Amino acid sequence: MVELDQRKRVVLRAVVEAYVRSAEPVGSEHPALLEELRVSPATIRGVLAALEEIGLLTHPHTSAGRVPTDQGYRAYVDMVVEGERLTPAERSAVRRRLGAGGEEPESLTDQAARVLASITQYASVVASPTLGAQTFASLHLLPLGERRALAVIVTDAGTLQGRAIELPDGVAADDLERLSHAVTRRLQGLRVADLTRDRLEQVTGEVSRHQHVLEALKAWLTRDLTREGRARLRVEGTRHLLREPEFRQPEAATSVLEALEEHTVLAQTLAAAPEAGVLISIGSENQAAELRACSLVAASYRVGGRPGGVVALVGPTRMRYRRAASAVRYVADRLSEALGNPA
Amino acid sequence: MVELDQRKRVVLRAVVEAYVRSAEPVGSEHPALLEELRVSPATIRGVLAALEEIGLLTHPHTSAGRVPTDQGYRAYVDMVVEGERLTPAERSAVRRRLGAGGEEPESLTDQAARVLASITQYASVVASPTLGAQTFASLHLLPLGERRALAVIVTDAGTLQGRAIELPDGVAADDLERLSHAVTRRLQGLRVADLTRDRLEQVTGEVSRHQHVLEALKAWLTRDLTREGRARLRVEGTRHLLREPEFRQPEAATSVLEALEEHTVLAQTLAAAPEAGVLISIGSENQAAELRACSLVAASYRVGGRPGGVVALVGPTRMRYRRAASAVRYVADRLSEALGNPA
DNA sequence: TTTTAGCACTCTCCGGGCAGGAGTGCCAAC
DNA sequence: GTTGGCACTCCTGCCCGGAGAGTGCTAAAA
Numbered sequence: 001m002v003e004l005d006q007r008k009r010v011v012l013r014a015v016v017e018a019y020v021r022s023a024e025p026v027g028s029e030h031p032a033l034l035e036e037l038r039v040s041p042a043t044i045r046g047v048l049a050a051l052e053e054i055g056l057l058t059h060p061h062t063s064a065g066r067v068p069t070d071q072g073y074r075a076y077v078d079m080v081v082e083g084e085r086l087t088p089a090e091r092s093a094v095r096r097r098l099g100a101g102g103e104e105p106e107s108l109t110d111q112a113a114r115v116l117a118s119i120t121q122y123a124s125v126v127a128s129p130t131l132g133a134q135t136f137a138s139l140h141l142l143p144l145g146e147r148r149a150l151a152v153i154v155t156d157a158g159t160l161q162g163r164a165i166e167l168p169d170g171v172a173a174d175d176l177e178r179l180s181h182a183v184t185r186r187l188q189g190l191r192v193a194d195l196t197r198d199r200l201e202q203v204t205g206e207v208s209r210h211q212h213v214l215e216a217l218k219a220w221l222t223r224d225l226t227r228e229g230r231a232r233l234r235v236e237g238t239r240h241l242l243r244e245p246e247f248r249q250p251e252a253a254t255s256v257l258e259a260l261e262e263h264t265v266l267a268q269t270l271a272a273a274p275e276a277g278v279l280i281s282i283g284s285e286n287q288a289a290e291l292r293a294c295s296l297v298a299a300s301y302r303v304g305g306r307p308g309g310v311v312a313l314v315g316p317t318r319m320r321y322r323r324a325a326s327a328v329r330y331v332a333d334r335l336s337e338a339l340g341n342p343a
Numbered sequence: 344m345v346e347l348d349q350r351k352r353v354v355l356r357a358v359v360e361a362y363v364r365s366a367e368p369v370g371s372e373h374p375a376l377l378e379e380l381r382v383s384p385a386t387i388r389g390v391l392a393a394l395e396e397i398g399l400l401t402h403p404h405t406s407a408g409r410v411p412t413d414q415g416y417r418a419y420v421d422m423v424v425e426g427e428r429l430t431p432a433e434r435s436a437v438r439r440r441l442g443a444g445g446e447e448p449e450s451l452t453d454q455a456a457r458v459l460a461s462i463t464q465y466a467s468v469v470a471s472p473t474l475g476a477q478t479f480a481s482l483h484l485l486p487l488g489e490r491r492a493l494a495v496i497v498t499d500a501g502t503l504q505g506r507a508i509e510l511p512d513g514v515a516a517d518d519l520e521r522l523s524h525a526v527t528r529r530l531q532g533l534r535v536a537d538l539t540r541d542r543l544e545q546v547t548g549e550v551s552r553h554q555h556v557l558e559a560l561k562a563w564l565t566r567d568l569t570r571e572g573r574a575r576l577r578v579e580g581t582r583h584l585l586r587e588p589e590f591r592q593p594e595a596a597t598s599v600l601e602a603l604e605e606h607t608v609l610a611q612t613l614a615a616a617p618e619a620g621v622l623i624s625i626g627s628e629n630q631a632a633e634l635r636a637c638s639l640v641a642a643s644y645r646v647g648g649r650p651g652g653v654v655a656l657v658g659p660t661r662m663r664y665r666r667a668a669s670a671v672r673y674v675a676d677r678l679s680e681a682l683g684n685p686a
Numbered sequence: 687t688t689t690t691a692g693c694a695c696t697c698t699c700c701g702g703g704c705a706g707g708a709g710t711g712c713c714a715a716c
Numbered sequence: 717g718t719t720g721g722c723a724c725t726c727c728t729g730c731c732c733g734g735a736g737a738g739t740g741c742t743a744a745a746a
Contacts, residue, residue, distance in 0.1 A: 027709050040719050045710070062725045063709045104505055138485060142497055150501055154485055158493055162447055162503045238581065239600040242593055250591045257582040370738050383690050388739070406697045406738045 009079060010036055011047045012056055016068050016076040020318050023245045025065030070283035073295070073317055077280050083326030090119045091330065098334045105129050105159045105303070108338055110234060112311055116331045117237025120324060122315035123260060125298075127231035127270055129308040129339065132193030134159055138184040141176035141213075149176055151217060155192060157303045157339055165216045179210055183217070195221050231309055233263045233270075246316040252293055259290035260314065266291075270310045273298040278325045283317040293317070297324040299332035303339045311335065352422060353379055354390045355399055359411050359419040363661050366588045368408030413626035416638070416660055420623050426669035433462045434673065441677045448472050448502045448646070451681055453577060455654055459674045460580025463667060465658035466603060468641075470574035470613055472651040472682065475536030477502055481527040484519035484556075492519055494560060498535060500646045500682055508559045522553055526560070538564050574652055576606045576613075589659045595636055602633035603657065609634075613653045616641040621668045626660040636660070640667040642675035646682045654678065 004012065011033065018032045019025070026033070028041040028048055037044060048066050051057045056072035059065060068076065086094075097115040098108060109128040116124040134155035142150045144164060149171075152162040186202060187195055200218045238260055247253040259265055265288040273279040279298040286292055297319070298312035311332045313324045347355065354376065361375045362368070369376070371384040371391055380387060391409050394400045399415035402408060411419065429437075440458040441451060452471040459467040477498035485493045487507060492514075495505040529545060530538055543561045581603055590596040602608055608631040616622040622641040629635055640662070641655035654675045656667045 025709090029709080041709095042719055042721090043717085046718090049711080059710085061709095061727060062711095063707080063727060065709065137487060140483065140485065142481060142483060144480060144497070144499065144501065150497055150503070152495070152497075152503060154487070154493055154495075154505075156487065158487065158505065158507045160493070160495060160503045160505045162497075162501065164501045237604070239597060239604050242597045242600060248593045250585055250593075250596070253593070253596065254582060254585045257585060261580070261582050368738090372738080384738095385690055385692095386688085389689090392740080402739085404697055405695085405740095406736085408738065 004075070004079075007037070007047055008051060011044065012051055012068075012072060012076055013080065015048075015051075015057060015066055016073065019067060020320055023318060025059060025067050027065035030065070068318075070285065070317060073282045073319075073321070074285070077282070077321050080322060082322070083329065084320070084322035086119070086323075086326055086330055090327075093119060094331055094334050098331075098338045105157055105339055108335065109309070112331050112335050113234040113236040116311060116313065116327060117240065120313055120315075120320075120327050121237070121240045121243075122313045122319070122324065123238045123241050124236045125260070125266060125270065125310075125312045125314060126234045126236075127267065127309040127311075128234065129157060129159065129303045130193075130231045131155070131159060131161060132191065133306055133308060134192050134303060135306075136187050136190050136192050136195060138188065139180050139217075140184075141180045143173050143176060149213075151220060153192070153221075157308075163220050165213070165220070168212055171210065171213065175210060176213075179213060197222055231267065233266060235260050235266075241315070244316045244318075246293065246318065255290050256294055256314075259288060259294070262290070269296060270298055270312055273300045273310045273312070275300050275307055278329055279312075280321060280325065295319045295321070297321065297328050299325075299328040301332040301335040301339065303336075305340060308336070308339060347418070347422075350380070350390055351394060354387065355394055355411075355415060355419055356423065358391075358394075358400060358409055359415065362410060363663055366661060368402060368410050370408035373408070411661075413628065413660060416625045416662075416664070417628070420625070420664050423665060425665070426672065427663070427665035429462070429666075429669055429673055433670075436462060437674055437677055441674075441681045446681070448500055448682055451678065452652070455674050455678050456577040456579040459654060459656065459670060460583065463656055463658075463663075463670050464580070464583045464586075465656045465662070465667065466581045466584050467579045468603070468609060468613065468653075468655045468657060469577045469579075470610065470652040470654075471577065472500060472502065472646045473574045474498070474502060474504060475534065476649055476651060477535050477646060478649075479530050479533050479535050479538060481531065482523050482560075483527075484523045486516050486519060492556075494563060496535070496564075500651075506563050508556070508563070511555055514553065514556065518553060519556075522556060540565055574610065576609060578603050578609075584658070587659045587661075589636065589661065598633050599637055599657070602631060602637070605633070612639060613641055613655055616643045616653045616655070618643050618650060621672055623664060623668065638662045638664070640664065640671050642668075642671040644675040644678040644682070646679075648683060651679070651682060 014032045014036045015026050018030055028044040033044050048057060052066065056069060056075055057066040058069050060067060094115050097111040106128060109126045113124045113126040134157050137154045137156045140152045142152060144150045147167045148164055149167055150162050151165050152160060154160060187199060190199065197218055200221065238257060241247050241256060242253055247256060269281065269286060269288055269291065281296045283295060284292055286296065294314050295317045296312055296314050298310050300307060300310050302308050311328055313328055315324065357375045357379045358369050361373055371387040376387050391400060395409065399412060399418055400409040401412050403410060437458050440454045449471060452469045456467045456469040477500050480497045480499045483495045485495060487493045490510045491507055492510055493505050494508050495503060497503060530542060533542065540561055543564065581600060584590050584599060585596055590599060612624065612629060612631055612634065624639045626638060627635055629639065637657050638660045639655055639657050641653050643650060643653050645651050654671055656671055658667065
């Protein structure tokens with residue numbers, strides 16, 4: 001990255017902020033620029049040309065003003081470190097939605113996605129805590145009528161994951177309980193992702209009478225870790241995107257909506273979110289082609305002190321980055337708090 | 344409704360089907376009409392004019408062909424009773440996604456929404472089984488560290504609902520178990536919606552030592568039934584809607600997306616779905632103003648033999664009703680099967 | 687009485703051409 | 717280094733006219 005002198009920085013910043021606000025190309029006589037620099041339009045033209053030269057701005061056509069390129073946004077984002085604080089009202093809205101306490105992780109992430117979308121007016125994505133990263137607390141086999149039981153895993157974050165399994169004849173409630181306890185004792189404290197077949201084999205000895213039940217459990221656990229182990233994504237507020245002028249052409253809108261509904265693509269991008277701070281991925285920086293028209297602002301939250309999941313915003317590249325970063329960080333932190341008090 | 348003679352019925356049907364296929368107004372010389380009736384365009388013009396007279400067709404402007412009105416679609420739908428069978432491949436796709444068995448209701452409804460959207464290319468909505476309508480099977484208090492426990496309700500359909508509660512000092516694991524059993528014994532077999540405070544009061548006597556735990560449970564149960572009692576909606580495949588020509592104007596698209604993201608509005612409309620058969624609500628027939636540009640095709644599914652929830656499709660009024668009705672019915676039935684074997 | 691052919695009419699949908707406006711780039715003067 | 721002036725480019729909106737599509741009406745044919 002070429003170093004920018006003071007004046008170029010001021011101009012870049014002013015152009016980005018004016019353009020983000022109005023969605024209109026900004027010309028050399030734009031009031032924000034004149035006021036910021038107190039020099040004539042002609043002088044500003046020179047700076048604009050220079051910024052275009054190094055690839056931070058473009059103009060759509062000869063007689064249009066300047067528009068930031070993806071690199072321009074990047075330079076802006078790197079330059080402007082501080083976020084744009086949320087208003088007290090917004091903060092308290094977030095706290096209210098997440099602060100109830102005792103809620104299930106699933107419904108908390110739901111709330112997080114909704115509140116994030118509503119305060120920022122962008123689309124929000126929240127990856128619920130991956131089961132795999134959580135700590136296994138206990139297994140329960142709850143009788144469900146005569147020949148069925150509900151196997152339930154509980155994690156220390158309070159996540160429940162259940163599945164009905166068929167029982168062979170002659171398995172008493174006591175047997176189920178003994179079996180649950182045996183498995184729980186054996187596996188307690190492990191990360192769910194570590195509940196491999198091998199670990200489960202060790203339990204066999206103690207309760208060998210119920211080999212098939214164990215077998216069903218193994219099948220479930222190992223399958224779950226591969227399939228459900230991928231975080232479930234909640235997407236909220238896609239409607240806000242349609243209001244943005246860049247998504248008024250139906251093709252643009254469709255491609256973004258597709259990206260947002262195609263969770264695998266999104267999940268990959270989110271995986272890059274750092275543990276602290278905020279990931280900002282701008283337009284062409286996105287791996288996924290469908291997301292090239294958007295930017296993504298993501299922050300991780302923690303569950304019981306460990307990495308848990310990601311909250312993110314998706315908007316046009318012409319995005320309020322500072323505000324988005326603050327919002328994402330704030331919601332992630334409150335979510336960490338809400339999910340963060342393991343026993 | 345005015346009775347239609349044979350010819351008018353044939354013409355209406357042909358116009359609707361041609362328009363649904365092509366999204367272009369159909370004129371008196373449209374091949375489908377000529378072939379169907381084997382009369383001259385001039386004759387057909389007369390019939391078209393008559394259908395317009397009684398409000399089943401319009402034309403956007405003088406020199407355009409005819410387009411069905413909402414009443415036209417309604418007459419068509421009422422007239423054409425049989426659905427359009429899904430292909431064997433589509434049926435097996437549905438069965439594959441829902442047939443695994445032993446899945447949790449939550450993930451089954453997820454699958455249902457996805458498969459429905461993918462085979463029909465419309466937006467799908469699935470209301471997961473309301474907790475309230477299910478039968479309470481058991482309550483469990485699972486220790487979660489020193490002074491916390493996870494209260495879990497299990498229904499006979501295998502739905503889990505949990506919430507962490509704080510414990511006062513000196514509550515042993517045994518106590519929790521006794522308490523769980525007492526509550527379970529007392530309430531087993533009731534509908535979850537019937538777990539009122541009154542019912543819970545009856546338990547008090549037996550385990551009065553743990554009054555505060557019971558108090559927390561009551562608070563949770565009664566709150567849950569009002570708040571979470573509302574079904575959670577999953578919306579899938581909104582991207583397909585943007586492909587439809589009627590939603591190419593951004594305003595139209597936004598209003599539909601808003602309706603789909605604003606679950607309360609949608610929920611009301613879905614509530615009208617009959618237990619058997621299929622609800623078809625066309626354009627202006629929808630209560631919700633945001634849905635006036637769409638049609639909604641919905642069918643109910645059952646959980647353990649009782650009314651459970653609704654699956655629906657949302658598309659433009661120019662919708663493949665017969666196909667949508669079949670798809671919705673088929674998915675609802677398979678979902679009923681998957682959720683239908685209570686112990 | 688119903689059907690058909692003919693015809694005038696209406697309206698939309700391009701494409702071209704033209705004026706207005708915005709913003710640039712360059713240059714000469716300060 | 718900064719500024720004012722000026723020519724230049726290109727988009728945008730607008731009007732206009734012709735082509736095309738489909739209608740409604742009427743008079744003749746079946």
